[in-house]
Amino acid sequence: MRLYAEQLQDNLKAGLKPCYLVFGDEPLQKQECLDAIRQAAAAQGYTERHSYTLDDNPEWQQIEASCHAMSLFTSRQIIELELGEKLPRDWAEKCQSLANALHPDLLLILFGPRLSAAQTKAKWFDNLSRQGVYIPINFPDSRFFPRWMQQRAQLNGLKLQPDAVQFMCHAFEGNLLGAAQELEKLALLNLSQPLGLLQLQENVTRQNHFTPFQFIDTLLDGKVNRAQRMLLQLRGEGVEAGMLAWALARELEQLLMLRLACDHGQALGPLLEKARVWSSRQALYQQALQRLTTERLHQLIAVTVQLDRAIRRFETEEAWLLLQSLSLGFRHDAALKLVSA
Incomplete structure (x- = not known):
């Protein structure tokens, strides 16, 4: 199953899937998705979390031991695997073993940078995405960025005039984390609302970023x-x-x-x-x-x-x-x- 980041919360309310794949280059949405999954898991009794970074020499024995140990105890546990730009040489084989080890007391979370088209067509990805949820994390398209900005402002109790929305989009294009932090700061200033262009120009430092x-x-x-x-x-x-x-x-x-x-x-x-x-x-x-x-x-x-x-x-x-x-x-x-x- 494939979901967008904004759809995750509603999906989690329907129950946890065996695994989640969170990949992309936008840090704010990625972190918020991971936090949402962890919080939902904690609410359902997943009390332990094991995190591993899959570099050139993954700790496969330790990872596999964690999987087998989970079937012996009643507590539910999470295994998190952080992947890099380059997958380990034996990734396909080990990933299949992980997929076979999934059970109701084990939640698998994979996350990392944006996957290539070839990686999303690989057997390991197809197998896991069928069992769980794939969440691609992308920067909002410029057409939809104003809507994101409005929604984020509302989460912070702010109302923005149309010209203020456009200013924020130009000031923080490509930098959602900066935009979120700036909106949090604006909420603390107790400015008169709805916020207009002049107020933002006096209180906001531009932090747009592009790749x-x-x-x-x-x-x-x-x-x-x-x-x-x-x-x-x-x-x-x-x-x-x-x-x-x-x-x-x-x-x-x-x-x-x-x-x-x-x-x-x-x-x-x-x-x-x-x-x-x-x-x-x-x-x-x-x-x-x-x-x-x-x-x-x-x-x-x-x-x-x-x-x-x-x-x-x-x-x-x-x-x-x-x-x-x-x-x-x-x-x-x-x-x-x-x-x-």
Whole structure:
């Protein structure tokens, strides 16, 4: 079963599942989901918790011993496994053993960073998600962020005017933890409500944060002006131009492959599945391919070649200018400006 973070509380009221898989890169929602599961488990008699980090040398013997010990005693227990970016070599085999060991007095919680498309299609994931609940933790889409902000404000007893909601969304985009903490602080100030733009400007420190992945998705969505703001902030936060160049080049090669296949009459849906594009990103790819012609994609890839050359020569300013030009190029009517070699 797959649930979104905001659906978890209602699902827990119906009873605990044997296991929960909580994966994603947004720290606030991830921590709140884990806390909600633990609280629901404590209310149902799960009094002991064993936590393990699965690094290069997992404590498999200790983990397996905990599983077997649970069947000998009446107390209910939780086993939590924190996974990293790279799974242990024997993960598939050990995970199957854990799945077989599940019983009513054992609750298994797995959590870690965002899973790749290949990992969500693996046998171990399919087996556990069928027995339990998978909760992907993502940053709210920009379209739904104002709703999240309103709901979070209400949880803190705050009412925000429409312009105040927009200000908070711009001030904390990509930083839900910062937004939650700031709303808690505002609640303590006892300001007159509903809060307006002027009050927030006087009392709020902007803490927006973006990831390279959000930057890429914004370009696919065609929101190039927003992407320009994100690019400036990423540079200010010390993100390397080379990292962004690599990600853009990979994305453009994927887009060109899909564009050429579509030009030859192939259906986009099966192509996206074959390319293992996340279902949550398929609409972004469809929008991008509607805007970007084969000619435009060739032009953008030509800019990435020049960008790679600038990075190899340590020409930092030129590299960032080319990244700006690339960003603008994701809008179909934008003229591409290349930097002279």
